[in-house]
Amino acid sequence: MPKRGSFRASGALTAVFRIYLAALFLSAFIPYLNPARLSGLISKNASLFTLLSYPAIGSNFVRALDRGWVEQPALTLTYLGTLVCGLGIALAAAAFCVSLGNVRMRRLSAKLAGGAALTGLAGTAVLLLAHGAFAGAPNPERLDPMLPPGLPACFGLFGLALLLAAAVWLTLPKPAGDERYELKPKYRLFLMILPFLALVALFSYLPLWGWRYALYDYRAGFELTRETFVGFRWFRYLFSNAATRADIVRVLKNTFAMSGLGLAFSWLPMAFAIFLSEIRFNTSKRVVQTVTTIPHFISWVLVYSVAFALFSTEGFVNWALVGTGIIQEGTNYLTSGENMWLKMWLWGTWKGLGWSAIIYIAGISSIDPQLYEAATVDGAGRFAKMWHVTVPGLTSAYFVMLLLSISNILSNGMDQYLVFSNANNKSAIEVLDLFIYNLGLASSSTNIPLATLIGVLKSLISVTLLFGANYASKWVREESIV
Amino acid sequence: MKKKGGVRQPPEDLLFTFFNGLFFAVFTLLCIFPIYYLFINTISDNRLVQAGLVNLYPRGVHLNNYRMLLNVSELFTSALVTAARTALGTLLMVLASAFTGYLVTQREMLARKFIYRFIIITMYFNAGLLPWFLNISMLGLTNNFWGYIIPAIVQPFNIILVKTYVESIPKELEESAFIDGAGYFTVFRRIMLPLCKPILATIAVFGAVGHWNSFIDSIILMGSQPRLYTLQHRLWIYLNQASNLSRLMESGGSLTEADLAAALNGRITSLTIAMVTIIPILLVYPFMQRYFQKGIMLGAVKG
Numbered sequence: 037m038p039k040r041g042s043f044r045a046s047g048a049l050t051a052v053f054r055i056y057l058a059a060l061f062l063s064a065f066i067p068y069l070n071p072a073r074l075s076g077l078i079s080k081n082a083s084l085f086t087l088l089s090y091p092a093i094g095s096n097f098v099r100a101l102d103r104g105w106v107e108q109p110a111l112t113l114t115y116l117g118t119l120v121c122g123l124g125i126a127l128a129a130a131a132f133c134v135s136l137g138n139v140r141m142r143r144l145s146a147k148l149a150g151g152a153a154l155t156g157l158a159g160t161a162v163l164l165l166a167h168g169a170f171a172g173a174p175n176p177e178r179l180d181p182m183l184p185p186g187l188p189a190c191f192g193l194f195g196l197a198l199l200l201a202a203a204v205w206l207t208l209p210k211p212a213g214d215e216r217y218e219l220k221p222k223y224r225l226f227l228m229i230l231p232f233l234a235l236v237a238l239f240s241y242l243p244l245w246g247w248r249y250a251l252y253d254y255r256a257g258f259e260l261t262r263e264t265f266v267g268f269r270w271f272r273y274l275f276s277n278a279a280t281r282a283d284i285v286r287v288l289k290n291t292f293a294m295s296g297l298g299l300a301f302s303w304l305p306m307a308f309a310i311f312l313s314e315i316r317f318n319t320s321k322r323v324v325q326t327v328t329t330i331p332h333f334i335s336w337v338l339v340y341s342v343a344f345a346l347f348s349t350e351g352f353v354n355w356a357l358v359g360t361g362i363i364q365e366g367t368n369y370l371t372s373g374e375n376m377w378l379k380m381w382l383w384g385t386w387k388g389l390g391w392s393a394i395i396y397i398a399g400i401s402s403i404d405p406q407l408y409e410a411a412t413v414d415g416a417g418r419f420a421k422m423w424h425v426t427v428p429g430l431t432s433a434y435f436v437m438l439l440l441s442i443s444n445i446l447s448n449g450m451d452q453y454l455v456f457s458n459a460n461n462k463s464a465i466e467v468l469d470l471f472i473y474n475l476g477l478a479s480s481s482t483n484i485p486l487a488t489l490i491g492v493l494k495s496l497i498s499v500t501l502l503f504g505a506n507y508a509s510k511w512v513r514e515e516s517i518v
Numbered sequence: 519m520k521k522k523g524g525v526r527q528p529p530e531d532l533l534f535t536f537f538n539g540l541f542f543a544v545f546t547l548l549c550i551f552p553i554y555y556l557f558i559n560t561i562s563d564n565r566l567v568q569a570g571l572v573n574l575y576p577r578g579v580h581l582n583n584y585r586m587l588l589n590v591s592e593l594f595t596s597a598l599v600t601a602a603r604t605a606l607g608t609l610l611m612v613l614a615s616a617f618t619g620y621l622v623t624q625r626e627m628l629a630r631k632f633i634y635r636f637i638i639i640t641m642y643f644n645a646g647l648l649p650w651f652l653n654i655s656m657l658g659l660t661n662n663f664w665g666y667i668i669p670a671i672v673q674p675f676n677i678i679l680v681k682t683y684v685e686s687i688p689k690e691l692e693e694s695a696f697i698d699g700a701g702y703f704t705v706f707r708r709i710m711l712p713l714c715k716p717i718l719a720t721i722a723v724f725g726a727v728g729h730w731n732s733f734i735d736s737i738i739l740m741g742s743q744p745r746l747y748t749l750q751h752r753l754w755i756y757l758n759q760a761s762n763l764s765r766l767m768e769s770g771g772s773l774t775e776a777d778l779a780a781a782l783n784g785r786i787t788s789l790t791i792a793m794v795t796i797i798p799i800l801l802v803y804p805f806m807q808r809y810f811q812k813g814i815m816l817g818a819v820k821g
Contacts, residue, residue, distance in 0.1 A: 320539075
């Protein structure tokens with residue numbers, strides 16, 4: 037029977053062991069700790085995880101292979117070392133999962149961790165060999181062979197893992213003969229959901245780390261280094277550079293105009309639903325509802341192709357207008373830059389009106405019919421009933437929708453504006469989201485840090501607006517919306 | 519006091535009914551006519567289409583435009599990519615939503631509340647376009663088919679839907695299964711998956727339409743890999759070419775006969791691709807409509 041004190045010590049050791057294994061797993065995602073960056077040709081921003089697919093290594097050496105600067109074995113060796121290190125990392129992750137179990141499981145975990153450490157050490161050894169192959173390549177100065185800081189770091193990390201695994205193994209009590217592998221339900225459930233949490237972290241939280249690009253003088257393909265760190269220079273640039281400031285003012289004007297039109301007419305879906313419910317024939321009601329929701333399921337590219345068919349010079353609209361003598365000669369409505377705000381709002385309404393009305397249609401059907409009967413008894417006519425019974429029954433839903441659209445005032449999305457934009461209407465159609473896309477990804481002279489910074493500011497303002505809207509909702513309706 | 523039942527309506531009521539009906543008739547027509555117009559333009563004689571003479575009904579019906587698309591190999595590849603991402607992406611998304619949504623209802627889970635919030639809160643913020651792109655590219659998912667699939671697997675909103683649905687199922691079903699010795703996986707597969715079918719169908723329908731329609735991710739992520747462009751991305755490229763040519767024509771630039779032919783061809787090709795892309799949606803739409811409507815109603819339910 038082990039003493040109480042030693043048991044507590046082993047408990048603390050297990051905790052350290054678990055945390056260490058988790059950290060070891062995460063290290064595979066940190067570019068600085070990448071042991072496989074044996075040549076300057078491999079990006080400094082690639083982590084061990086990134087290099088696990090062969091093309092990620094091989095694609096850097098196409099030219100070098102062609103010119104005979106390096107030979108295939110060096111690359112194969114690098115890839116092999118990466119794979120073995122990756123296997124070690126995977127084993128460490130498995131050891132972490134198993135370490136949540138009972139004593140028997142933890143002994144297995146120590147074994148796994150030992151295996152992970154040995155595998156990892158073997159991997160670093162292979163990478164060391166590959167380093168030798170790079171250094172001895174026919175034309176080393178072209179390859180910029182290097183011993184990355186990740187290589188000794190990995191060696192140390194795996195070595196420490198080996199020591200820890202041994203310590204855990206030695207301090208764990210021998211399991212009773214009949215003890216079975218067991219994992220408590222709370223850990224079992226946690227491990228089941230862990231892969232999905234990892235996906236969320238990878239695609240929703242990790243991008244936040246990318247906010248640091250706003251602090252560097254970064255260009256695509258280059259690296260974040262201490263020399264390119266510029267602090268808040270882009271922030272000052274945003275406000276002091278006249279051209280940028282003019283752009284921002286123009287873009288914000290577009291954004292607020294389009295969102296503002298949407299807000300000003302946010303009652304439209306409700307009116308649509310109320311008047312639709314006044315139609316007596318159920319069949320025609322259903323037909324209207326079915327057909328008017330179709331545009332919602334059509335992408336903006338398809339909407340644009342519809343617009344292209346209808347509004348171009350050969351299209352239906354010109355035919356109808358010329359035919360009825362309203363205009364003399366056909367024009368191409370899509371390429372003109374006039375009334376862009378109104379046009380965009382109209383397309384948005386065409387696409388979304390029927391769909392947004394559904395929530396109100398359902399709201400109407402859940403209003404107590406007795407209210408209508410009582411109103412009839414009191415002598416209310418059709419319009420009085422609409423105004424005094426139906427509308428009050430829907431205001432709660434309307435309020436939620438309104439607050440949500442207020443908090444989304446900066447986010448119009450870019451699909452619609454991207455597909456409709458062209459050289460003639462660009463200045464009037466560019467909303468914030470599209471501006472960020474054009475600035476950071478699409479224009480000939482991209483400015484990634486500035487686009488990142490504007491995105492950061494947008495995100496912060498949006499979150500603030502959402503909390504504000506939520507607070508307003510709590511205050512007015514005593515119910516939160518998020 | 520007025521008589522109930524509306525046997526005879528007062529005249530202003532009749533007027534209202536008339537204009538109300540008229541409004542909805544016109545709006546309904548506005549919603550469906552453009553698609554009809556697109557359709558008749560793709561099956562009519564191309565020369566009449568060019569002259570702008572096909573407006574209300576098809577003239578000189580032929581299917582050559584559709585047959586012609588079969589010869590454009592890049593379109594075939596794009597259709598394949600789109601179909602593959604729709605099928606695989608939807609399948610994985612539905613399974614992940616079902617499983618995660620079920621798991622977060624399990625009270626024994628370690629740090630359940632924290633985990634649930636950790637997932638849900640991501641609906642309300644995003645890091646922005648550039649960090650998102652740089653992240654995906656760092657993970658090696660640009661110019662990679664999996665770039666369509668993996669980032670879209672976990673959808674917080676779907677998890678809320680499944681969670682709410684599972685919570686409405688009587689606890690006893692699950693408990694009796696546990697007493698019979700079933701594990702979490704068994705309960706999920708044998709009990710929850712069949713019982714959650716309605717909500718999973720809703721999620722699947724929305725997911726599939728989303729995957730089928732998406733083109734921004736194709737534009738942003740697949741830049742140097744035209745093999746992986748989705749159908750809608752292709753359509754966008756064709757539309758751009760066609761409208762650029764027609765803009766050139768209007769600005770009175772010197773155009774050869776070949777340019778004019780290309781402009782016409784581009785227009786017809788774009789419209790035909792658009793039609794091909796819309797058709798699947800229109801085909802599934804009537805069957806799926808009840809799920810669509812259920813979907814937005816569930817959207818009103820908070821997590």
